[in-house]
Amino acid sequence: MATPTSGFTGRRQNRDTDLPPGQYLTGSFPVMSAGPTPRVSLADWTFRIAAGPGRTHLWNWPQLQALPQEDITTDIHCVTHWSKVGTTWRGVSLDTLFEDVGSDAEYSMVHSYGGYTTNVPLADLLDGRAWIVHEFDGEALPPAHGGPARLLVPHLYFWKSAKWVSGIHLMDQDSPGFWETNGYNMYGDPWREERYW
Numbered sequence: 001m002a003t004p005t006s007g008f009t010g011r012r013q014n015r016d017t018d019l020p021p022g023q024y025l026t027g028s029f030p031v032m033s034a035g036p037t038p039r040v041s042l043a044d045w046t047f048r049i050a051a052g053p054g055r056t057h058l059w060n061w062p063q064l065q066a067l068p069q070e071d072i073t074t075d076i077h078c079v080t081h082w083s084k085v086g087t088t089w090r091g092v093s094l095d096t097l098f099e100d101v102g103s104d105a106e107y108s109m110v111h112s113y114g115g116y117t118t119n120v121p122l123a124d125l126l127d128g129r130a131w132i133v134h135e136f137d138g139e140a141l142p143p144a145h146g147g148p149a150r151l152l153v154p155h156l157y158f159w160k161s162a163k164w165v166s167g168i169h170l171m172d173q174d175s176p177g178f179w180e181t182n183g184y185n186m187y188g189d190p191w192r193e194e195r196y197w
């Protein structure tokens, strides 16, 4: 005989099976930072894409805000096994930011205020899969979660979503960032459980 389940439990069970392998659902929003939270004033904030010598594209805060803004609803997956579903963000698509950036580079290093780095193939930043976000859940992104602005690349483990993002440097060859140097996977696909080397 089938075990009776409430609609709520049923939905939760269905949702759990949508999670990548080895992940559990959390309702909270853990803060995972490798160091102290850097404080960046909006007056000083810049974001740059460095595409090679003499090919740096730079935005300040008003310029970022003047670009088309997108609302994103997505699941996020941390390598420490928590996932959070249906998170809502607002920001600028990297397709928009890369519009005028010509480059043959295949790889990128994402840099943060405070010195954190993480490598992401350029293709994974494009085609509607990555954003520079400055709002979470309808509010300005809290400093602990990466405010003023962070990268959001939700199809990869969340360590690739650099908080306090300051720029993206294009590279011809792949190179490990902070966690990748410390044993994390170079790519980090949660559906293939690419957690560590």
Ligand SMILES: Nc1nc2c(c(=O)[nH]1)N[C@H]1C(S)=C(S)[C@@H](COP(=O)(O)O)O[C@H]1N2
Residues within 6 Å of the ligand: 029, 030, 031, 032, 033, 034, 035, 078, 079, 112, 113, 114, 116, 144, 145, 146, 158, 159, 160, 161, 162, 163, 164
């Ligand atoms: N600059 C910076 N970005 C970072 C980190 C960090 O320590 N510094 N931690 C990464 C890791 S391991 C995760 S899981 C997420 C955590 O984001 P959260 O603190 O908003 O949950 O941020 C990622 N981005």
Ligand SMILES: [Mo]
Residues within 6 Å of the ligand: 032, 078, 079, 080, 158, 159
């Ligand atoms: Mo993480």
